[in-house]
Amino acid sequence: MRYVxxxxxxxxxxFNSLKKWGKVYAPVKKGNIYSFQHVEKPSEIAFDYTRTMLxxxxxxxxxxxxxxxxxxxxxxESNGVEPIVLFGVHSCDIHGLExxxxxxxxxxxxxxxxxxxxxxIIIGMSCMPDEYCFCKSLGTDFAMHGFDxxxxxxxxxxxxxxxxxxxxxxxxxxxxxxxELTEEDMKNxxxxxxxxxxxxxxxxxxxxxxxxxxxxxxxPVWKKYxxxxxxxxxxxxxxxxxxxxxxxxxxxxxxxxxxVRRYDSCFMESHGLVAGGHNFRPxxxxxxxHRYYCKSYFDPSAGFNCIGCGRCDEFCPAKIEHVKVLxxxxxxxx
Amino acid sequence: MTFQTYEARILEVKELTSRxxxxxxxxxxxxxxxxxxxxxxQFVIVDIRGFGEFPISLCSTPTREGYFQLxxxxxxxxxxxxxxxxxxxxxxxxGPYGNGFPMEKMEGSTLVLVAGxxxxxxxxxxxxxxxxxxxxxxIYLFYGxxxxxxxxxxxxxxxxxxxxxxxxxxxxxxxxxxxxxxIYLEKGYSPRVCKGVVTDLFRGETFDVENTYAxxxxxxxxxxxxxxxxxxxxxxxxxxxxxxxxxMRCGVGKCGHCIVGTSxxxxxxxxxxxxxxxxxxxSTRGLI
Ligand SMILES: Cc1cc2nc3c(=O)[nH]c(=O)nc-3n(C[C@H](O)[C@H](O)[C@H](O)COP(=O)(O)OP(=O)(O)OC[C@H]3O[C@@H](n4cnc5c(N)ncnc54)[C@H](O)[C@@H]3O)c2cc1C
Ligand code: SF4
Ligand code: SF4
Ligand code: FES
Numbered sequence: 201m202r203y204v205x206x207x208x209x210x211x212x213x214x215f216n217s218l219k220k221w222g223k224v225y226a227p228v229k230k231g232n233i234y235s236f237q238h239v240e241k242p243s244e245i246a247f248d249y250t251r252t253m254l255x256x257x258x259x260x261x262x263x264x265x266x267x268x269x270x271x272x273x274x275x276x277e278s279n280g281v282e283p284i285v286l287f288g289v290h291s292c293d294i295h296g297l298e299x300x301x302x303x304x305x306x307x308x309x310x311x312x313x314x315x316x317x318x319x320x321i322i323i324g325m326s327c328m329p330d331e332y333c334f335c336k337s338l339g340t341d342f343a344m345h346g347f348d349x350x351x352x353x354x355x356x357x358x359x360x361x362x363x364x365x366x367x368x369x370x371x372x373x374x375x376x377x378x379x380e381l382t383e384e385d386m387k388n389x390x391x392x393x394x395x396x397x398x399x400x401x402x403x404x405x406x407x408x409x410x411x412x413x414x415x416x417x418x419x420p421v422w423k424k425y426x427x428x429x430x431x432x433x434x435x436x437x438x439x440x441x442x443x444x445x446x447x448x449x450x451x452x453x454x455x456x457x458x459x460v461r462r463y464d465s466c467f468m469e470s471h472g473l474v475a476g477g478h479n480f481r482p483x484x485x486x487x488x489x490h491r492y493y494c495k496s497y498f499d500p501s502a503g504f505n506c507i508g509c510g511r512c513d514e515f516c517p518a519k520i521e522h523v524k525v526l527x528x529x530x531x532x533x534x
Numbered sequence: 535m536t537f538q539t540y541e542a543r544i545l546e547v548k549e550l551t552s553r554x555x556x557x558x559x560x561x562x563x564x565x566x567x568x569x570x571x572x573x574x575x576q577f578v579i580v581d582i583r584g585f586g587e588f589p590i591s592l593c594s595t596p597t598r599e600g601y602f603q604l605x606x607x608x609x610x611x612x613x614x615x616x617x618x619x620x621x622x623x624x625x626x627x628x629g630p631y632g633n634g635f636p637m638e639k640m641e642g643s644t645l646v647l648v649a650g651x652x653x654x655x656x657x658x659x660x661x662x663x664x665x666x667x668x669x670x671x672x673i674y675l676f677y678g679x680x681x682x683x684x685x686x687x688x689x690x691x692x693x694x695x696x697x698x699x700x701x702x703x704x705x706x707x708x709x710x711x712x713x714x715x716x717i718y719l720e721k722g723y724s725p726r727v728c729k730g731v732v733t734d735l736f737r738g739e740t741f742d743v744e745n746t747y748a749x750x751x752x753x754x755x756x757x758x759x760x761x762x763x764x765x766x767x768x769x770x771x772x773x774x775x776x777x778x779x780x781x782m783r784c785g786v787g788k789c790g791h792c793i794v795g796t797s798x799x800x801x802x803x804x805x806x807x808x809x810x811x812x813x814x815x816x817s818t819r820g821l822i
Contacts (some may be wrong), residue, residue: 267537270584275538275626308536308786410797417796417819444790447783449586457584459537464790471791474781475609478754480794480820496797 202362204371204378205385206351211358214377215242215287221321221370222283225259227252236286245288250330251509255440256286256293257300260316263437263463267312267447270457278458281315288325292333292507294347295340296440297322302502303443321366324350326392329400332510334523336397337404340507352389359389404508404523405530410498412530417489421528426485428518433465435491435512435520441505444471466490492525536786539581539626540566544619545601550686554652555617556593557604562624572596573634574659575777575809579785580604580616581626588612589782589804591656592630597666605655605686631785632808635660635775640747644672648760650732650752651679654686656777657751665701671745673703678732678752682715695723706735732756736763743768750776757822761812771812778808778821794820 206214218224227249228237234249236256254263268275289297297317304313324347335341343350348367352359359381362371371378436442446464451457464471467487472480481487495506506522513521546558561567577591594603608617619625637660645664649657654677664670675694679685685707694705707723708730709716720727728734732752748764750757757776764774780792780803792803795818801807815821 273583275583277535277538303788306787310788311535311537413797414819443788445783445788447587447789449584451584461789466790472781474779475607475613480754480780493796494793494800497795497800498797 202368202371203381204360204362205354205357205381206360206378207357209357210377212242214374217374217377218285218287218321218323218370221366222285222319224285224287226287239287247288247325248328249288250327251290251332251511251514253438253511253515255296255438255509255511256289256322257296257440257443259284259286259320260297260300260313261304261443261445261463265312265461266458267461268459270449270459271455275459277311279315281319283319283321284316285321285323287323289322289347290327290509291324291343292335292340292509293440294322294324294343295335295503295507296509298346299441299502299505299507300443302499321349321370322347324361324363326350326352326396328396330510331401332513333400333508334402334404334510335508336400337402337406338504338506338508340503341397341400353392354385354388359385402510402523404526406504409496409504409526409530412533413493413496413526416529416533419529419532421525421532422485422489424528425488425520425525426483429467429484429488429520430518431467431484431487432517433467434515434517436465436467437463438511438515439495440507440509440511441495466494492529495522496526537628537784539579539583539587539628541624542627544621544623544625547619547621550605550688551684553609553684554605554607554686556687557606557616557619558594558601559604559625559627560601561627567600570602570630572602572630574637574663575634575656576630576632577656577785577808578602578604578627578629578631579782580612581628582612582615583626585615586612587626587783589631589785591659591777593655593658595659595662595666597663605652605658607652629785631804633806635749635777635809637663641669642671642745644674644742644746645670646674646676646741646746646748646764648732648748648750648752649675649677650756650760651684652686653751653753653756653777654679655751657749658687658690660749661703665703671702673701674739675703675705676708676732676735677705678708678735678756679710681709681711682713682719685709692719695719695726708732708735731759733759733763736767739767741767741769743770743773746773748774750774754779754822761815761822765812771816774812775809776812776815776822778803778810780804780808794818796820 225236226239226245227234229246234252266278304310348364350361444464445461447461541562542559548556577589579587581587590604593605647657707727783789785804787802787805799818801818
């Protein structure tokens with residue numbers, strides 16, 4: 201890893217230089233909600249944002265996405281990828297993208313996802329947790345890879361970690377904007393990280409979580425939450441690692457159709473429905489439990505399917521708390 | 535491209551029952567036709583362009599090249615459209631997908647095929663593969679069907695009832711609805727044809743458990759009962775193969791619809807399956 205310092209007075213110039221790499225998207229405040237939006241100048245960016253409603257996944261797996269276009273009875277690839285720079289991505293979301301990579305870049309590679317990933321630059325940014333965050337428990341509070349540059353806040357600028365060849369290229373082109381790190385900077389960096397590590401209010405006990413959950417298949421806790429949960433699927437829509445999609449063909453006019461995919465949610469009754477009306481997850485209990493199993497599945501090469509971003513808690517209209525559910529299930533077993 | 539489908543022309547449409555039709559297809563591109571290889575138990579995604587896609591098992595055998603067959607039951611929107619297609623029409627195909635049955639591993643063994651209803655479709659591929667290659671000790675087919683009119687591949691089944699023994703192929707058929715045709719069939723082939731459900735066909739049967747594999751396909755309710763019969767006869771869970779169905783969209787492990795299991799074991803039916811052993815079912819909840 202290469203480490204350099206970006207002094208605050210050079211930030212604007214650095215930011216402007218990013219535009220040549222692609223359209224820049226960064227967190228922007230809209231009402232009480234943050235979202236990644238196209239930005240032209242640093243003053244539009246919400247540097248102290250907690251989490252966006254939709255995670256950066258929306259740039260790679262779009263809520264609604266055209267795959268193929270039918271012309272003269274034949275499918276043609278829908279193309280057109282614009283190079284983008286995602287500025288200000290938090291560590292947990294970087295981990296989220298890596299979990300998506302495991303799925304979409306596995307053979308057979310998803311061509312849409314791959315093209316967009318290749319045409320994007322990820323610039324990470326440090327953050328302070330709020331009451332919903334539990335990324336520290338999952339080890340996703342720090343990103344070691346999966347970014348091109350990572351900016352850590354310092355009192356007078358940014359400590360920049362260069363994480364990829366593209367990151368090096370960007371740093372190279374802006375060489376005059378960067379400085380070498382001083383002892384002072386490193387001390388500040390360490391202090392920030394320590395303060396951050398001590399600011400987490402929520403903790404997930406992940407010790408033996410997979411087995412514990414599996415054993416608790418018939419736990420009454422699931423039944424309790426079946427009644428509280430509205431089955432709205434919000435938690436799926438905002439989750440950086442949820443990726444179920446549905447596909448349908450739509451006619452644009454008498455001659456042209458498109459094949460479109462859009463986010464699906466395992467809370468929808470149709471998710472497990474097959475021909476003849478047979479449903480593999482007929483009740484809300486089945487669907488609620490399924491989501492927790494999917495999120496808590498542990499893949500030795502990719503970790504859990506949850507990064508602890510707290511989105512599902514913040515945006516659940518029934519105020520269901522992910523960690524609390526898991527804790528209750530664990531307690532129920534003892 | 536991953537989701538691109540390739541044109542295949544319908545060579546023949548055959549009405550198997552009032553609900554099921556057998557489509558014989560061939561890729562329009564001769565090169566693709568030559569390179570298209572599959573295993574019994576695999577499936578393809580059929581693309582009716584502008585209407586949508588759906589998964590269907592290959593019911594023909596890879597031992598007969600130059601064409602492939604799909605047995606489609608009319609149950610809803612897409613399959614209804616498929617049933618309207620005629621000889622010469624073109625559909626899109628992508629695949630083959632899934633793991634298929636381990637035909638090579640089972641060589642030299644006895645195969646017990648247990649089919650319920652539409653489950654006959656993928657097992658027909660196994661059946662004809664086994665008969666064509668002649669590499670299997672003995673083949674049993676236990677087939678449970680609603681009524682005489684619902685017997686899929688009826689001509690082939692009756693042919694095997696008549697002549698199967700010469701090929702070490704023993705066919706047994708259970709029907710639920712008594713009609714004159716069934717009674718007539720029962721008269722000719724009793725006790726191999728009888729009234730009842732598929733598990734009734736196990737009565738009096740024993741297997742050489744060291745040298746037998748069971749392959750099951752049928753409606754979700756069937757698995758539990760059939761597996762019990764097999765375990766009662768001391769067949770090892772590792773010798774029990776079953777092919778499963780789930781809602782499928784992508785067929786390649788992306789869309790998430792076919793995910794089953796819990797925090798300790800998650801499987802994609804489309805790519806880890808659709809063929810699983812009973813061991814898999816014991817370690818992955820919700821598989822059956
Ligand atoms: C591995 C596999 C092999 C199969 N093999 C066969 C076969 O050999 N013969 C046969 O007749 N049927 C088979 N099926 C079932 C077949 O895919 C469904 O009957 C078909 O998709 C129903 O579509 P529909 O639009 O006519 O029905 P509808 O009930 O109208 O379906 C409504 C929607 O649900 C979707 N849908 C319904 N069932 C399924 C499903 N199982 N998977 C994915 N999407 C579904 C349809 O695409 C449609 O968009 C198989 C399914 C799987 C998963
Ligand atoms: S389950 Fe909740 S906390 Fe975990 S990644 Fe998804 S939205 Fe974030
Ligand atoms: S967001 Fe909350 S209420 Fe809606 S489906 Fe998820 S857990 Fe249930
Ligand atoms: S069918 Fe899409 S993941 Fe299996």
